[in-house]
Amino acid sequence: MVVTILIFDSYLKTGNLSLLFIVLLTFVVKVILAPLFSLRLMKQHQVVFSAPTYLNTPLTFIIIATLTAVAHSQKFYPLTTIIPAHQSLSALALSLILISFFLIVNRKGALSQIIGVLTFENSIVIFGIFSGLEQSVALQIGIIFDIFVWIIISTVFISMIYKHFGSLDVTSMIDLRD
Amino acid sequence: MEIIFIIGSYILASLTIILFRRQRNIAKATSVVVSIFAFIESMKVALKVASTGAYSFMFFSVDALGAIVMLIIAVIGIVTTIYSLQYFIQEKAKNIIGSTRIKQYFVLLSLFFAAMFLAVTSNSPILSWIAIEGTTLSTAFLISLYNKSSAIEAAWKYLIINSIGLLLGFFGTLLYFIPVTSLLENGGLITWQVLATNAVHLNPLISKIAFIFVLIGYGTKVGLVPMHTWKPSAYTKAPAPLGALLSGALLPVAFTIILRFKLITDTTIGPIFGQNLLIGFGLISIVFVSFVILALNNYKRLLAYSSIENAGMIALGFGFGKAGIMAALLHTIYHSLVKSSLFLSSGNILLKYHSARLKDVRGVIKALPLTAICFTIGFLAITGTPPFGMFLTKILIMTAGIKNYPIVSVIILLSTALLFIGFFKHTSAMIFGEKPEGVQSGEISIWLVIPQILLLGIFIILSFYIPPFLQKLLNDVVTQY
Numbered sequence: 001m002v003v004t005i006l007i008f009d010s011y012l013k014t015g016n017l018s019l020l021f022i023v024l025l026t027f028v029v030k031v032i033l034a035p036l037f038s039l040r041l042m043k044q045h046q047v048v049f050s051a052p053t054y055l056n057t058p059l060t061f062i063i064i065a066t067l068t069a070v071a072h073s074q075k076f077y078p079l080t081t082i083i084p085a086h087q088s089l090s091a092l093a094l095s096l097i098l099i100s101f102f103l104i105v106n107r108k109g110a111l112s113q114i115i116g117v118l119t120f121e122n123s124i125v126i127f128g129i130f131s132g133l134e135q136s137v138a139l140q141i142g143i144i145f146d147i148f149v150w151i152i153i154s155t156v157f158i159s160m161i162y163k164h165f166g167s168l169d170v171t172s173m174i175d176l177r178d
Numbered sequence: 179m180e181i182i183f184i185i186g187s188y189i190l191a192s193l194t195i196i197l198f199r200r201q202r203n204i205a206k207a208t209s210v211v212v213s214i215f216a217f218i219e220s221m222k223v224a225l226k227v228a229s230t231g232a233y234s235f236m237f238f239s240v241d242a243l244g245a246i247v248m249l250i251i252a253v254i255g256i257v258t259t260i261y262s263l264q265y266f267i268q269e270k271a272k273n274i275i276g277s278t279r280i281k282q283y284f285v286l287l288s289l290f291f292a293a294m295f296l297a298v299t300s301n302s303p304i305l306s307w308i309a310i311e312g313t314t315l316s317t318a319f320l321i322s323l324y325n326k327s328s329a330i331e332a333a334w335k336y337l338i339i340n341s342i343g344l345l346l347g348f349f350g351t352l353l354y355f356i357p358v359t360s361l362l363e364n365g366g367l368i369t370w371q372v373l374a375t376n377a378v379h380l381n382p383l384i385s386k387i388a389f390i391f392v393l394i395g396y397g398t399k400v401g402l403v404p405m406h407t408w409k410p411s412a413y414t415k416a417p418a419p420l421g422a423l424l425s426g427a428l429l430p431v432a433f434t435i436i437l438r439f440k441l442i443t444d445t446t447i448g449p450i451f452g453q454n455l456l457i458g459f460g461l462i463s464i465v466f467v468s469f470v471i472l473a474l475n476n477y478k479r480l481l482a483y484s485s486i487e488n489a490g491m492i493a494l495g496f497g498f499g500k501a502g503i504m505a506a507l508l509h510t511i512y513h514s515l516v517k518s519s520l521f522l523s524s525g526n527i528l529l530k531y532h533s534a535r536l537k538d539v540r541g542v543i544k545a546l547p548l549t550a551i552c553f554t555i556g557f558l559a560i561t562g563t564p565p566f567g568m569f570l571t572k573i574l575i576m577t578a579g580i581k582n583y584p585i586v587s588v589i590i591l592l593s594t595a596l597l598f599i600g601f602f603k604h605t606s607a608m609i610f611g612e613k614p615e616g617v618q619s620g621e622i623s624i625w626l627v628i629p630q631i632l633l634l635g636i637f638i639i640l641s642f643y644i645p646p647f648l649q650k651l652l653n654d655v656v657t658q659y
Contacts, residue, residue, distance in 0.1 A: 078381050078383045078384050078387075079353070079384060079387065082356055097349065101342070101346075104338075104342060110334065113338055117338065117341050117342065117345070120342065120345050121345055121348075124345060124348055124349045124352065127349070127352070128352050131352075131356070133352045133355050133356065136367050138367070139302065139304045139305065139308075139367070142304070142305065142308045143304070143308065146308050146311050146312070146315075149315050150311070150315060150341065153315055153318055153319070153337070154337065157318070157322075157330070157333065157334055157337060160322065160325075160330050161330060161334060164326075164327040164330050165327065170334070173327075173331040173334070
């Protein structure tokens, strides 16, 4: 939703009609379809959304706080000051990139991993917007289409995982361990 | 136009197979015809680039490196497609797979080829990224084709790890766009050429960060250590012809993207940073595999780890600079041909022994004489045994590094020796020894052997003779990179 609002804001500033099309496309794919697929999956397999992690909660929070601090540190100034006026927003987007990456690695649930990957992608897009690195409309459509196909494929895989392993916990996948 | 024809024909092929799904042989016939067509068109592109240099039109551009990789995809494509026909006939006869799955295979295979061709020929880094992501999406279901728990596990691992890797690559790609102003005013399509022109204005620190992200991102697709973890599982569970394609065709495609970004990074901060990173990842990959290889218990895993080692060797060659680039390029071509042949051999062995475990496979020379010979030649070639071309490329790569990186070269030499011992131990046990009772002697089908012989034949010819047009392309790449 935040991504959609940010692109809509770009449309209001530029008046570029093609951006409005991207807004609609992003809204349909990321705000409507992605949650719809997740909810349908949860309903279909009667799973309750939970986010079991490898690290315990206090340690997870410490790492998240550290990553946020790192993203705001002076070391990353060249990255967060691409548009100097957006420094704090870019730092926020950068911390979101680092945190979503950590969450994918830390979480055990396949559904959580999907949400992690989508958050990761969204945070990169947000960083791009705050840094003035938006792409052409054609490429944005390509990227959204790519994400849309990714959502469908990962959803199908979730169903397959549940069917074969009886759980969405990826630690139950032990067939390939030698 | 050739590129549009190639990509268009593959997309058309996949649509044809979907539309005429009730026609039994349409999938097979279409796939073979299109792969032959793609080979002819790729050859035309290669000859054109060799004679007139790099060219671009619309959203595409082909340089010498792109032309070489197109040829690799086309050659491996035609051979694996022919192999796939007979391979799935045999698997269907054994009730391993059904007709619907086979059709799905050919549909996704066509899309996979289209995505690979698009990735190397697109003139936009973002379009290349979309295409590389397309290769992940099209092959995920191919890895889980047999619908077994282990195959689904491997495919999930492949999907998640590669998606994360490619998102890192996407982030790195975006960072290269910083010096290019007014993106949307220019139609927004940032080409490789535009990036190269503007690279001098890129902040050196951002350039370094961007290249690290790109190398980790696309390096995941290449399978460099420590981003390699999806590779052994995916290669083991994928159908044999897909293993050949992942290792023989997709690896050079992903490496091409890394090299294009390295060229841009070099303009900003000089070549040393990129070279050191490539040497670091290459060295870790080779050393890691040399320690793991003796403990392996699955011959498809053995080939997967060998692929990681060779990716490391290619990275080292490019890392060692001008002197190593020619050797790295030749190594890429040789590796694609030999490794694909080895994967096809592994498919024959799997069909005969019904097991991928090394301890279950003994006496291949009696059970599958021609396959055993091909596998042995492949093993000797891939481990760098003389007189094959890979012996020369490995020596040249090490020689290129001996002056500036003597310790690295010595470590590589020792690791290569360990790798040979490991590979030799497993291969000799498989080829010789007592054939298990119940395993019939004789090749399953000559059409499962011809593709291997073709690949090895091309490899042996190229070991001793490089056609003038290919030599010109290789020289152009060395000059450019």
